Amino acid sequence: MGLNARKQQVLEAIVESHIKTAEPVSSRSIARKYRLGVSSATIRNEMADLEELGLIEQPHTSAGRIPSQPGYRYYVDRLLKKSDLSSRDEKLVRTIFAQKARVLANMVQRTIKTVTKLTDCLVLLSGPQLENAALRQIKTVPLLPGKALVVIVTVTGWVESKVIDLPSSVTAEDLTHIENVLNTYFRGLTFQQISRTILNNVYDELIKQRKAIDRIMEIVEAVLQDDSDEAIYLGGTQNILKQPEYSDIDEVRNLMGLIEEESTLRSILLDTHPHAVTVRIGREIKCDLASNYSVVTAVYNIGGYAVGAFGLLGPIRMDYARAMAVVEYITKVLSEVLSGDTL
Amino acid sequence: MGLNARKQQVLEAIVESHIKTAEPVSSRSIARKYRLGVSSATIRNEMADLEELGLIEQPHTSAGRIPSQPGYRYYVDRLLKKSDLSSRDEKLVRTIFAQKARVLANMVQRTIKTVTKLTDCLVLLSGPQLENAALRQIKTVPLLPGKALVVIVTVTGWVESKVIDLPSSVTAEDLTHIENVLNTYFRGLTFQQISRTILNNVYDELIKQRKAIDRIMEIVEAVLQDDSDEAIYLGGTQNILKQPEYSDIDEVRNLMGLIEEESTLRSILLDTHPHAVTVRIGREIKCDLASNYSVVTAVYNIGGYAVGAFGLLGPIRMDYARAMAVVEYITKVLSEVLSGDTL
DNA sequence: TTTAGCACTCAGTTGATAGGAGTGCTAATC
DNA sequence: GATTAGCACTCCTATCAACTGAGTGCTAAA
Numbered sequence: 001m002g003l004n005a006r007k008q009q010v011l012e013a014i015v016e017s018h019i020k021t022a023e024p025v026s027s028r029s030i031a032r033k034y035r036l037g038v039s040s041a042t043i044r045n046e047m048a049d050l051e052e053l054g055l056i057e058q059p060h061t062s063a064g065r066i067p068s069q070p071g072y073r074y075y076v077d078r079l080l081k082k083s084d085l086s087s088r089d090e091k092l093v094r095t096i097f098a099q100k101a102r103v104l105a106n107m108v109q110r111t112i113k114t115v116t117k118l119t120d121c122l123v124l125l126s127g128p129q130l131e132n133a134a135l136r137q138i139k140t141v142p143l144l145p146g147k148a149l150v151v152i153v154t155v156t157g158w159v160e161s162k163v164i165d166l167p168s169s170v171t172a173e174d175l176t177h178i179e180n181v182l183n184t185y186f187r188g189l190t191f192q193q194i195s196r197t198i199l200n201n202v203y204d205e206l207i208k209q210r211k212a213i214d215r216i217m218e219i220v221e222a223v224l225q226d227d228s229d230e231a232i233y234l235g236g237t238q239n240i241l242k243q244p245e246y247s248d249i250d251e252v253r254n255l256m257g258l259i260e261e262e263s264t265l266r267s268i269l270l271d272t273h274p275h276a277v278t279v280r281i282g283r284e285i286k287c288d289l290a291s292n293y294s295v296v297t298a299v300y301n302i303g304g305y306a307v308g309a310f311g312l313l314g315p316i317r318m319d320y321a322r323a324m325a326v327v328e329y330i331t332k333v334l335s336e337v338l339s340g341d342t343l
Numbered sequence: 344m345g346l347n348a349r350k351q352q353v354l355e356a357i358v359e360s361h362i363k364t365a366e367p368v369s370s371r372s373i374a375r376k377y378r379l380g381v382s383s384a385t386i387r388n389e390m391a392d393l394e395e396l397g398l399i400e401q402p403h404t405s406a407g408r409i410p411s412q413p414g415y416r417y418y419v420d421r422l423l424k425k426s427d428l429s430s431r432d433e434k435l436v437r438t439i440f441a442q443k444a445r446v447l448a449n450m451v452q453r454t455i456k457t458v459t460k461l462t463d464c465l466v467l468l469s470g471p472q473l474e475n476a477a478l479r480q481i482k483t484v485p486l487l488p489g490k491a492l493v494v495i496v497t498v499t500g501w502v503e504s505k506v507i508d509l510p511s512s513v514t515a516e517d518l519t520h521i522e523n524v525l526n527t528y529f530r531g532l533t534f535q536q537i538s539r540t541i542l543n544n545v546y547d548e549l550i551k552q553r554k555a556i557d558r559i560m561e562i563v564e565a566v567l568q569d570d571s572d573e574a575i576y577l578g579g580t581q582n583i584l585k586q587p588e589y590s591d592i593d594e595v596r597n598l599m600g601l602i603e604e605e606s607t608l609r610s611i612l613l614d615t616h617p618h619a620v621t622v623r624i625g626r627e628i629k630c631d632l633a634s635n636y637s638v639v640t641a642v643y644n645i646g647g648y649a650v651g652a653f654g655l656l657g658p659i660r661m662d663y664a665r666a667m668a669v670v671e672y673i674t675k676v677l678s679e680v681l682s683g684d685t686l
Numbered sequence: 687t688t689t690a691g692c693a694c695t696c697a698g699t700t701g702a703t704a705g706g707a708g709t710g711c712t713a714a715t716c
Numbered sequence: 717g718a719t720t721a722g723c724a725c726t727c728c729t730a731t732c733a734a735c736t737g738a739g740t741g742c743t744a745a746a
Contacts, residue, residue, distance in 0.1 A: 024708090026707075026708055026709085027708075027709080028707090028708075038719075038720090039719070039720050039721080040708095040720090041710095041719075041720050041721075041722095042718085042719060042720070044708090044709065044710075045710095045718095045719090047709090048709090048710080058708095058709085059728095060726085060727060060728070061708085061709070061710095061725090061726045061727055061728090062706090062707060062708050062709065062725085062726050062727045062728065063707080063708070063709090063727085063728075064707085064708065064709090102506075103506050136487075137486075139484045139486075139492075141482045141484060141494050143480075143482075143494070143496050143502060144479075144496065144500060147500075147502075149482070149494055149502065149504060151484050151486070151492055151504075153486050153487065157487060157490075159486060159490075159492065159506050161492065161494075161504050163445075163446050163502050237580070237599065238599045238600070238602075238603050241595070241596060241599055246592075247592050248592070249589075249590050249591070249592055249595070252584070252592070252595055253584065256580065256581045256584055257581070259581070260581050367739090369738075369739055369740085370739075370740080371738090371739075381688075381689090382688070382689055382690080383689090383739095384688075384689050384690075384691095384741095385687085385688060385689070387739090387740065387741075388687095388688090388741095390740090391740090391741080401739095401740085402697095403695085403696060403697065404694090404695045404696055404697095404739085404740070404741095405694085405695050405696045405697070405737090405738060405739050405740065406696085406697080406738080406739070406740090407738085407739065407740090
């Protein structure tokens with residue numbers, strides 16, 4: 001869809017004005033506020049063309065124009081000027097990771113809370129899955145018969161702990177032995193590598209102790225298969241309610257319904273291009289409940305392996321430039337911090 | 344305020360009808376639905392008296408009556424018939440604690456999620472604070488220089504773990520030593536007792552190792568003073584939005600503002616009678632933001648010591664009988680489970 | 687003391703009207 | 717040929733009056 005320069009300017013003006021005010025944009029207001037050097041009548045003519053192309057639409061005859069979903073798509077693809085976060089905002093983000101104790105659960109909470117201050121969107125975060133984190137050490141702590149705590153420390157200093165159930169036949173000595181084996185063979189490897197490696201290397205070595213291996217596998221699996229890791233964390237509900245589109249109670253209810261549907265949020269968040277900030281607008285999100293929203297998402301990684309996704313969800317009339325800047329910066333910093341490049 | 348029997352019946356009818364329908368109640372509908380054996384005119388006379396007493400009020404001249412805040416108070420104190428949970432509901436609550444791993448954080452989440460299904464209120468939960476839990480064992484796990492994991496297991500099998508920072512001068516051997524001391528002297532005591540006991544018993548014993556004592560105190564304090572324990576957990580936002588009072592967008596915003604104010608929620612939750620289910624109605628809650636809500640709260644305990652509070656927040660027109668039954672049952676079960684009486 | 691009956695009040699709805707914002711089209715201008 | 721001024725037209729929004737109906741309060745009778 002090749003638009004001449006002036007049509008692009010008009011479309012850009014309409015999108016940006018509507019993002020700012022949430023109101024339909026009139027030809028006259030464009031002529032006044034954006035110095036295109038032509039009269040409102042000329043802009044009206046261009047608007048008629050843009051409407052024919054399906055990029056803008058009229059809520060009713062005597063109203064101004066608002067961008068259509070394809071209009072926003074055109075804007076995001078070709079008109080939007082990428083912006084960076086201000087250094088003040090970047091500093092704010094850095095404070096998320098200033099705290100010394102590197103506990104994943106805390107970091108997730110702090111990330112969401114902080115981003116909430118940076119945008120008016122709903123903040124979504126999945127993971128991080130530790131599968132691709134390299135192991136520094138595993139500690140096991142026998143608690144009660146049949147119960148032990150497994151503590152995982154990654155090479156980059158992140159701590160995660162889980163209580164697991166064991167066959168009650170496993171003694172404290174077994175556990176110590178298992179811990180030793182795990183640390184000896186697996187230090188520096190990722191969990192993913194462990195599952196592959198174990199069969200080759202360790203199995204032969206410990207063939208005499210079949211039972212111990214079974215236990216080891218149970219532990220590794222218990223740690224990896226914890227469903228709670230797959231939870232979607234979210235915040236900023238209050239934020240998004242400030243947007244004028246949610247002064248209608250039905251919109252609010254729809255939004256709350258969406259928030260409740262964790263599986264939907266998950267599929268939205270995971271439908272993300274692996275190497276770039278992804279923008280999905282309205283019906284581009286393959287989900288009926290969400291066809292009135294847009295999402296900006298990106299994955300973050302540990303040592304180059306995707307381990308989670310981060311995203312912002314807002315009305316279609318959201319500030320895409322800012323949302324993209326936030327998502328890009330957050331996922332960059334998350335990746336750095338989890339991979340240990342900084343700090 | 345002594346009301347004759349019929350006035351009480353009329354007040355009860357008004358409160359219960361209004362709780363059910365959220366609409367003003369007319370004399371005629373009472374005459375029809377509640378078999379009082381008198382005509383609507385007689386009920387109108389009684390209503391006039393009740394209004395003069397300030398127990399009911401009229402939104403406008405040609406509307407029915409709704410209970411006033413003192414009217415609800417009278418109802419809760421003298422008219423409300425206490426009810427128990429159905430055995431189906433009780434069974435549902437028991438499933439919260441069916442999971443084997445006794446991890447406090449998980450239990451908190453599950454409790455909230457479950458109660459969300461039992462009422463239309465906002466579910467609030469604080470704690471549990473471990474101060475009054477008796478200690479089975481403490482494990483320390485050195486992680487990195489200056490960082491250790493402290494794992495606490497209570498006598499009743501609950502597990503809580505924290506990453507703490509230590510002076511980097513503390514070695515792994517120090518830590519093991521500290522762990523031994525802690526376990527030797529403190530097993531079976533509550534954290535509260537520990538803080539009192541340590542000065543008397545242990546200090547003399549370990550006088551040669553002043554430094555170690557300081558470390559111990561640091562650990563004990565680090566564990567106790569973790570702010571995250573004082574967080575208020577909440578759920579059921581979607582529930583409460585279904586209530587007809589929240590079809591007004593400003594009401595929704597006010598509610599969201601209240602939810603955001605964690606310190607307010609905390610003070611509401613902690614203003615609870617220590618030995619009974621507490622009901623606070625509207626302005627009885629000492630908080631302007633909350634004067635349009637009612638709360639039903641109660642504390643739960645470990646071995647008789649209060650360790651946290653549980654409550655339901657809803658519109659003043661809430662189902663008090665059910666809310667009280669839920670709060671009473673949940674706190675009873677929480678206390679049992681945490682104290683180890685069952686399971 | 688209770689009740690039937692009726693006048694009265696007032697919120698909510700409907701319908702008509704006026705005002706205003708914005709467009710689309712036409713004819714004049716550059 | 718592109719641009720623009722001007723004007724008729726559309727349709728949303730606000731306002732006001734009239735109407736409706738639910739519910740009350742009061743009075744007089746049972």
